[in-house]
Amino acid sequence: MFKLKLLTDPRWANIAEGNLEEILTDHAWCEQKATTNAITLITMLPEYPGIITELLNIAREELDHFQQVHEIIKKRGYEFGRERKDDYVGQLFKFIVQGSREDYIVDRLLFAAMIEARSCERFKVLTENIKDEELKTFYKELMISEANHYTAFIGFARKLGDPEKVNQRWEEWLTYESEIIKSYGKKESIHG
Ligand SMILES: [Fe+2]
Ligand SMILES: [Fe+2]
Numbered sequence: 001m002f003k004l005k006l007l008t009d010p011r012w013a014n015i016a017e018g019n020l021e022e023i024l025t026d027h028a029w030c031e032q033k034a035t036t037n038a039i040t041l042i043t044m045l046p047e048y049p050g051i052i053t054e055l056l057n058i059a060r061e062e063l064d065h066f067q068q069v070h071e072i073i074k075k076r077g078y079e080f081g082r083e084r085k086d087d088y089v090g091q092l093f094k095f096i097v098q099g100s101r102e103d104y105i106v107d108r109l110l111f112a113a114m115i116e117a118r119s120c121e122r123f124k125v126l127t128e129n130i131k132d133e134e135l136k137t138f139y140k141e142l143m144i145s146e147a148n149h150y151t152a153f154i155g156f157a158r159k160l161g162d163p164e165k166v167n168q169r170w171e172e173w174l175t176y177e178s179e180i181i182k183s184y185g186k187k188e189s190i191h192g
Contacts, residue, residue, distance in 0.1 A: 002117040002150060005178035012122075012185045013129035019188040020132070021078040024069055026189040029083045030119065031066035034149075035059050037112055044105050051156050058149055065142060072138070088191035089115060091180045095173065106161040110173050113153035115191075118177065120146040122190055 016023045038059035045051050073080045092114055096107045123143040127136050157166045184192055 002120070002147075003174055004117060004121055005174055006181050008122060008125045008181075009185050010125055010129045013125050015186065016126060016188050017130045017132065020076075020135070021073075022081075022188045023190070024073050024076075024078060025081040026084045026086075026192070028066055028069040028073060028080065030086070030190050031062050031069055032083075033086070033089070034115070035062040035066060038062060041105075041108060041112065044108065045156075045160075048156075048159070051159065054152055054156070058152060061145060061149075065145070068138070072134070084189060086189070086191055088118075088180065088184055092177065095176050102161060106157045106166060106169065109153050109157040109160070110166075110170055113150050113157065113170075114173050114177055116146050116150035116153060118181070119190060120150060 038055050042052050042055050042059075045055070070080065092111055096111050097103050120143050123139040123146060127139040127143060130136055130139075154166075154170065157170075160166075161169075186192065
């Protein structure tokens with residue numbers, strides 16, 4: 001799936017299902033961050049009106065996901081906790097190059113694509129392994145949406161940079177991610 005080099009152990013889904021209040025809180029904040037990230041990318045790409053249009057749509061979709069998760073939390077009487085720290089995303093962030101403006105923006109886009117790819121994979125593991133019917137359906141829908149975002153971010157990167165170089169760099173991202181993800185898969189959070 002998206003050429004991810006290491007797939008999540010399905011037992012992670014049982015850990016997640018064991019604490020739905022926590023996973024939903026963490027998930028809601030992931031969607032909030034995805035919204036913010038899409039808006040931040042807009043500020044970096046003023047000379048690409050086509051990409052901005054698509055980023056606006058992505059930001060809206062992420063905000064909609066945030067709202068949907070928040071509604072589920074409220075409906076179930078769970079407590080919506082404070083923003084959770086995402087160590088996985090923090091580690092990915094460190095891999096972004098601080099080179100030329102173009103290289104930096106391409107890497108910001110690949111960073112976004114990487115999070116979409118892993119999130120999508122995690123939603124797949126949830127939808128295939130949890131028993132909660134409402135969430136099974138919900139995560140299936142999100143899985144499709146995040147897969148489209150992944151494709152979009154990779155596409156933007158290829159528009160900005162030399163496609164060959166972007167593909168090479170994406171391979172480096174996949175390798176880096178496969179190393180860090182080894183220490184995850186044990187906690188009730190989307191990337192935990
Ligand atoms: Fe989302
Ligand atoms: Fe997304």
